[in-house]
Amino acid sequence: MSSPERKWKTIESGPHTYEEALHPVVRKNYGKWKYHEIPKPGVLMHVAESGDAIYTVRAGTPRQDTVDMVRLLCDVADKYADGHLRFTVRNNVEFLTPNKENIEPMIQELESLGFPVGGTGMCVSSVSHTQGWLHCDIPATDASGVVKSMMDSLYEEFKDMKMPNKVRLSTSCCSINCGGQADIAIVVKHTRPPRVNHDHLAMVCELPKAVARCPVAAIRPTVVNGKRSLMVDEAKCICCGACFGACPAMEINHPEHSKFAIWVGGKNSNARSKPSTMSIVAHNLPNNPPRWPEVNEVVGKILNAYKEGGRPWERVGEWINRIGWKRFFEETGLTFDDNMIDSYRHARTTFNQSAHVRF
Amino acid sequence: MEGAKDASSREGHHCGGCHSEENGKFLNPTPMLNELESGPWPSFVSGFKELAERTKKPMLRGVLDQLEYSYNTKMGYWKGGLVTVDGYGAGVITRYSMIKDKIPEAAEFHTMRIQPAPGLHYNTAMMRELCDIWEKYGSGIITLHGQTGDIMLQGIEEKYVQQCFDELNEAGWDLGGAGAGMRTAVSCIGPGRCENACYDNLNLHLKALKHFVGVLHRPEWNYKLKFKFSGCPNDCTNAIMRSDLAVIGTWKDAIQIDRDEVTAWVEKKGMDALVNQVINLCPTRAISLKEGEMHIETRDCVRCMHCLNAMPKALSPGKERGISLLMGGKNTLKVGVNMGSLIIPFMKMESDEDVEAFIEQIETIIEWWEDAGLDHERIGETIERVGLKQFIEGAGIEADINMVSRPRDNPYFKAPY
Numbered sequence: 220m221s222s223p224e225r226k227w228k229t230i231e232s233g234p235h236t237y238e239e240a241l242h243p244v245v246r247k248n249y250g251k252w253k254y255h256e257i258p259k260p261g262v263l264m265h266v267a268e269s270g271d272a273i274y275t276v277r278a279g280t281p282r283q284d285t286v287d288m289v290r291l292l293c294d295v296a297d298k299y300a301d302g303h304l305r306f307t308v309r310n311n312v313e314f315l316t317p318n319k320e321n322i323e324p325m326i327q328e329l330e331s332l333g334f335p336v337g338g339t340g341m342c343v344s345s346v347s348h349t350q351g352w353l354h355c356d357i358p359a360t361d362a363s364g365v366v367k368s369m370m371d372s373l374y375e376e377f378k379d380m381k382m383p384n385k386v387r388l389s390t391s392c393c394s395i396n397c398g399g400q401a402d403i404a405i406v407v408k409h410t411r412p413p414r415v416n417h418d419h420l421a422m423v424c425e426l427p428k429a430v431a432r433c434p435v436a437a438i439r440p441t442v443v444n445g446k447r448s449l450m451v452d453e454a455k456c457i458c459c460g461a462c463f464g465a466c467p468a469m470e471i472n473h474p475e476h477s478k479f480a481i482w483v484g485g486k487n488s489n490a491r492s493k494p495s496t497m498s499i500v501a502h503n504l505p506n507n508p509p510r511w512p513e514v515n516e517v518v519g520k521i522l523n524a525y526k527e528g529g530r531p532w533e534r535v536g537e538w539i540n541r542i543g544w545k546r547f548f549e550e551t552g553l554t555f556d557d558n559m560i561d562s563y564r565h566a567r568t569t570f571n572q573s574a575h576v577r578f
Numbered sequence: 579m580e581g582a583k584d585a586s587s588r589e590g591h592h593c594g595g596c597h598s599e600e601n602g603k604f605l606n607p608t609p610m611l612n613e614l615e616s617g618p619w620p621s622f623v624s625g626f627k628e629l630a631e632r633t634k635k636p637m638l639r640g641v642l643d644q645l646e647y648s649y650n651t652k653m654g655y656w657k658g659g660l661v662t663v664d665g666y667g668a669g670v671i672t673r674y675s676m677i678k679d680k681i682p683e684a685a686e687f688h689t690m691r692i693q694p695a696p697g698l699h700y701n702t703a704m705m706r707e708l709c710d711i712w713e714k715y716g717s718g719i720i721t722l723h724g725q726t727g728d729i730m731l732q733g734i735e736e737k738y739v740q741q742c743f744d745e746l747n748e749a750g751w752d753l754g755g756a757g758a759g760m761r762t763a764v765s766c767i768g769p770g771r772c773e774n775a776c777y778d779n780l781n782l783h784l785k786a787l788k789h790f791v792g793v794l795h796r797p798e799w800n801y802k803l804k805f806k807f808s809g810c811p812n813d814c815t816n817a818i819m820r821s822d823l824a825v826i827g828t829w830k831d832a833i834q835i836d837r838d839e840v841t842a843w844v845e846k847k848g849m850d851a852l853v854n855q856v857i858n859l860c861p862t863r864a865i866s867l868k869e870g871e872m873h874i875e876t877r878d879c880v881r882c883m884h885c886l887n888a889m890p891k892a893l894s895p896g897k898e899r900g901i902s903l904l905m906g907g908k909n910t911l912k913v914g915v916n917m918g919s920l921i922i923p924f925m926k927m928e929s930d931e932d933v934e935a936f937i938e939q940i941e942t943i944i945e946w947w948e949d950a951g952l953d954h955e956r957i958g959e960t961i962e963r964v965g966l967k968q969f970i971e972g973a974g975i976e977a978d979i980n981m982v983s984r985p986r987d988n989p990y991f992k993a994p995y
Binding site: 225226227229230232237240241249250251252253265273275279280281282286290292293296302304310315333334335347348349350352353354355357358370374394395397431432459461473475485488489490493506508509510532 | 618632687
């Protein structure tokens with residue numbers, strides 16, 4: 220695709236350099252910060268050993284942005300933050316300023332542009348999520364739409380700090396779960412084994428790679444109409460879609476066969492308890508665009524119970540560890556069933572290997 | 579299915595050329611997507627529509643039509659392919675529409691992954707330049723940021739990819755990773771603003787990723803390899819779960835205590851809060867009261883961060899700072915979720931020599947993995963399959979009790995005596 224008249228010679232520079240991107244007060248006090256406070260939701264104050272203070276105003280974004288939206292954010296940064304801005308790993312935008320008097324006008328301007336100020340401290344922050352129907356090749360849903368619907372309901376929780384501790388959410392468009400582990404994760408699942416496109420398969424797939432990709436060894440080589448192909452043991456198949464990545468002839472996408480599951484208790488911070496992975500607490504929820512009300516309802520039930528019962532600093536998983544899974548299901552109104560018993564490798568580590576019982 | 583029927587009944591809008599400009603609007607009707615324009619949270623649909631109406635880019639109309647079609651039929655319609663730039667084998671995520679006969683305007687919708695600055699810091703001049711170049715060649719849709727940490731420039735045709743890359747590259751940007759190679763990394767804000775940053779993660783991120791830039795652009799390993807750099811064990815980048823190589827700041831000596839600030843904290847929040855929210859929540863019961871004064875037994879402290887988070891003005895990490903390296907974090911594919919586990923408890927990370935020693939260690943680790951790993955196997959899976967003991971031998975790392983939560987509980991090993 221190279222054009223003969225190409226003049227630029229590539230510089231393999233890797234990440235963009237960061238020094239010019241740092242606010243001057245940040246550069247001056249780099250590595251010499253003393254403490255921080257949260258004066259109000261959406262605002263942080265960091266104080267350096269030098270006595271300098273820098274204020275951060277944080278706001279939610281849709282993550283799927285446009286150049287127009289980014290230019291608006293740049294206008295805010297030019298006006299109030301000396302031309303600097305940054306993003307958090309949860310897709311929030313941050314503006315840093317040493318001028319305390321910039322905070323209120325900046326908040327007003329961000330809010331009037333439609334960017335909610337919040338996402339700090341003990342709040343429900345915005346959602347780490349995947350690409351969905353907009354761009355992915357094996358999506359069973361559209362994470363951006365699920366997230367928009369959910370954050371509409373959780374808007375006040377984003378702007379406030381009334382949870383026992385921070386709540387991190389994620390949303391994923393298949394059970395490979397690129398959205399990641401979180402306090403509450405919304406993960407859609409394909410529910411029908413892939414249909415094998417035998418005409419297509421030999422041309423587009425390396426057979427051993429597709430066989431090796433399956434986590435439950437459900438794919439076997441076969442011959443169909445004289446041509447080498449693959450077959451799926453449908454009793455074994457867990458419909459994860461992994462084989463599609465190695466072989467697009469393993470057609471997993473289907474308009475009806477997908478359902479949502481809700482997982483809770485993921486935590487990556489080391490604070491207090493060790494980091495933990497999530498557990499499934501609801502599944503078989505309908506994939507119902509454009510606003511997925513059933514998913515929203517379950518997330519709401521979990522958050523309400525946690526907000527009500529969690530003690531200060533307890534993350535969702537820590538709250539459940541204290542009250543026990545039995546009470547978790549009682550207080551959220553969700554139902555435990557036999558599909559929630561692990562049946563994969565290391566399942567025993569999730570069994571109750573004790574006589575501790577809750578009645 | 580009702581949705582599918584509804585979509586097919588509106589196919590008239592997607593016959594290529596027969597769109598609805600006659601009613602003054604550039605875009606075709608998207609009733610399903612429009613449902614996502616109400617409510618207080620900022621709407622990506624409104625953003626896309628406004629951009630499309632301003633720029634009149636047919637690709638944007640096409641992609642909104644295809645997304646609307648997906649919302650009706652509950653199916654995705656993108657397939658992969660191979661698009662790249664001169665000299666690179668990765669960095670452009672190729673997307674061709676499977677329904678281009680219905681919706682030709684979004685026949686190609688490739689993504690360019692761009693590596694941001696460590697810590698996701700920008701100035702408006704660099705951000706505006708990025709937007710201008712992107713609007714010139716692409717759709718103008720931009721994701722900040724993708725799950726691996728890239729700027730995702732979404733929606734470009736193959737014929738513009740090289741020119742777009744050349745201009746971006748001239749402005750200081752480079753493509754991100756994809757495929758079986760080094761991937762784009764993520765850093766928290768680090769020493770830029772955080773009092774808990776135990777090393778200069780932005781500097782290490784930049785140097786490590788520059789070092790591995792060749793295999794980031796030309797993937798040749800078993801599978802992907804991701805770095806994430808968190809300044810402290812709060813691990814704001816989710817390194818332990820989202821990266822093969824989790825570099826997490828830590829310290830060796832005692833937590834620094836400002837006695838006056840402890841007193842001020844207790845005066846403000848009360849003794850109950852000190853007991854219930856700090857002392858009782860210490861996971862190793864390292865904190866106690868001695869004659870009314872808060873005392874931390876450093877030998878019992880595991881550097882979890884809780885007391886520092888609760889009392890940021892009174893407590894700070896110790897002075898002997900550095901990093902821990904955890905390895906093997908990854909999500910579901912293929913053998914289930916794997917949390918990173920501790921491999922190197924402590925390395926200093928202050929001088930250029932420290933950085934070089936770290937990169938050298940990572941080189942040795944990767945050499946072992948290239949040799950011992952299977953196709954499409956993440957390094958954590960290789961370590962689990964082959965054995966942690968065998969891994970540390972191969973990587974020249976000494977066994978350390980911190981690598982395990984306890985010694986083995988079964989006698990099944992071949993004794994060397």
